[in-house]
Amino acid sequence: MRTSLTTLWRTTAALLALSCSVGASAATPDGDWLLLPERVWTAEGDAAHAGWAVLVHDGLIAAVGQASSINAPANAQRVELPGTTLTPGLIDLHSHLFLHPYNETLWNDQVLTEPQDYRTLLAAKHARDTLLAGFTTLRDLGTEGAGYADASVKRAIEEGLIPGPRLFVASRAIVATASYGPGPGGFRPDLELPGGAQEVSGVDQAMAAVRGQAARGADWIKIYGDYRTGPDGTTAPTFTPAELKAIVDTAHLIGRPVAVHAASDAGVRMAVEAGADSVEHGYGASEATFRLMKQHGTAYGPTLTAVEATAEYFQHYTPGKDKPTERMREAAQAFRTALKTGVTIGNSSDVGVFTHGDNWREPAAMVAHGMTPAQALHAATDVAAKILRQQDHFGRIAPGLAADLVAFEGDPGQQIESLKHPVFVMKAGIPYPSPDQTP
Numbered sequence: 212m213r214t215s216l217t218t219l220w221r222t223t224a225a226l227l228a229l230s231c232s233v234g235a236s237a238a239t240p241d242g243d244w245l246l247l248p249e250r251v252w253t254a255e256g257d258a259a260h261a262g263w264a265v266l267v268h269d270g271l272i273a274a275v276g277q278a279s280s281i282n283a284p285a286n287a288q289r290v291e292l293p294g295t296t297l298t299p300g301l302i303d304l305h306s307h308l309f310l311h312p313y314n315e316t317l318w319n320d321q322v323l324t325e326p327q328d329y330r331t332l333l334a335a336k337h338a339r340d341t342l343l344a345g346f347t348t349l350r351d352l353g354t355e356g357a358g359y360a361d362a363s364v365k366r367a368i369e370e371g372l373i374p375g376p377r378l379f380v381a382s383r384a385i386v387a388t389a390s391y392g393p394g395p396g397g398f399r400p401d402l403e404l405p406g407g408a409q410e411v412s413g414v415d416q417a418m419a420a421v422r423g424q425a426a427r428g429a430d431w432i433k434i435y436g437d438y439r440t441g442p443d444g445t446t447a448p449t450f451t452p453a454e455l456k457a458i459v460d461t462a463h464l465i466g467r468p469v470a471v472h473a474a475s476d477a478g479v480r481m482a483v484e485a486g487a488d489s490v491e492h493g494y495g496a497s498e499a500t501f502r503l504m505k506q507h508g509t510a511y512g513p514t515l516t517a518v519e520a521t522a523e524y525f526q527h528y529t530p531g532k533d534k535p536t537e538r539m540r541e542a543a544q545a546f547r548t549a550l551k552t553g554v555t556i557g558n559s560s561d562v563g564v565f566t567h568g569d570n571w572r573e574p575a576a577m578v579a580h581g582m583t584p585a586q587a588l589h590a591a592t593d594v595a596a597k598i599l600r601q602q603d604h605f606g607r608i609a610p611g612l613a614a615d616l617v618a619f620e621g622d623p624g625q626q627i628e629s630l631k632h633p634v635f636v637m638k639a640g641i642p643y644p645s646p647d648q649t650p
């Protein structure tokens with residue numbers, strides 16, 4: 212089934228390649244497309260609409276509704292997508308394009324031994340894998356020691372040089388001095404190590420880092436609000452309230468939202484109180500803290516898949532066979548509490564810890580822990596777009612929005628695992644693999 216649908220589309224793509232004029236740039240979304248899936252899930256409401264179609268014109272959605280009600284121009288490219296559900300392009304709000312799974316190479320070794328040039332080429336491959344998996348937008352939360360290279364990957368994607376999702380990048384990310392890695396703990400004390408993020412101490416350095424990162428391309432400011440800096444490696448807050456406030460206020464002044472990594476209850480609470488826009492992980496957050504998040508409108512990124520993946524790598528956890536580890540239970544509990552308290556939950560996987568292109572695992576995990584498939588789809592489409600402040604540009608299937616559209620085999624609104632099987636991907640009106648960028 213999957214193969215035949217994919218083949219059908221690939222054949223169409225090949226024919227289109229022949230009909231496209233030589234030299235046409237993949238970045239130019241010219242022309243009209245009529246997409247004819249089995250049903251359309253628009254992200255407005257929970258139900259999919261059988262028999263609907265979508266018309267695309269010059270990169271934007273021109274019409275959506277009953278196929279018979281849509282007046283497509285005679286020269287529109289018709290794409291038949293039998294057996295599929297068309298959804299808005301998916302969004303993952305927590306990725307690391309510059310990392311690859313830790314069971315391939317430990318995080319320390321990636322940061323210490325892999326040249327930035329190599330990591331950038333790898334990031335380009337990861338970007339392609341992500342797009343072809345149906346994820347048309349990523350918030351990439353830090354290059355983890357690869358400097359400002361994310362800005363270049365984003366530029367190359369925008370210029371149509373390489374295929375990839377829309378990127379919202381955080382550049383180097385910001386940490387409190389000696390509070391992240393690699394080292395200094397665990398290494399000989401006289402070594403100067405490259406950092407996984409930019410280190411700061413004090414309000415002045417914190418403000419300077421925000422301004423410097425923003426100037427070099429950061430769309431979001433990412434900070435590590437807590438880390439394993441407590442006695443015996445326990446998780447403890449890293450920044451003082453004054454430092455946190457200085458970072459958030461400086462970022463907001465220049466229009467950059469702030470994402471805070473925080474796993475402990477105290478770390479999450481401090482981030483929320485300082486005015487963070489999203490909190491990542493939050494595994495140890497209490498119900499009272501989630502209520503505070505709800506009150507402040509702070510978004511939550513559960514990153515359930517990162518926890519499962521690290522359990523697989525380092526604790527011999529086998530999915531479907533072993534009992535969840537303590538950390539997995541803690542993460543699941545936090546997720547359920549967030550869901551119960553009505554906190555805004557965005558699809559945030561921490562992909563890079565696990566394989567790029569397997570981003571579907573996070574919506575599947577959210578369903579496994581209590582969301583309906585429709586809720587998980589919202590978290591990966593319109594809700595995520597809102598967290599990015601991009602709801603007027605993409606995230607739903609509605610006229611005037613960008614034509615970021617994916618057809619999945621089956622019906623992900625009923626069976627979330629359908630997200631494993633994209634058969635057609637379009638970003639801004641360009642189908643991928645595109646005629647110019649056939650992988």
Ligand SMILES: [Zn+2]
Pocket residue numbers: 305306307352561
């Ligand atoms: Zn992360």
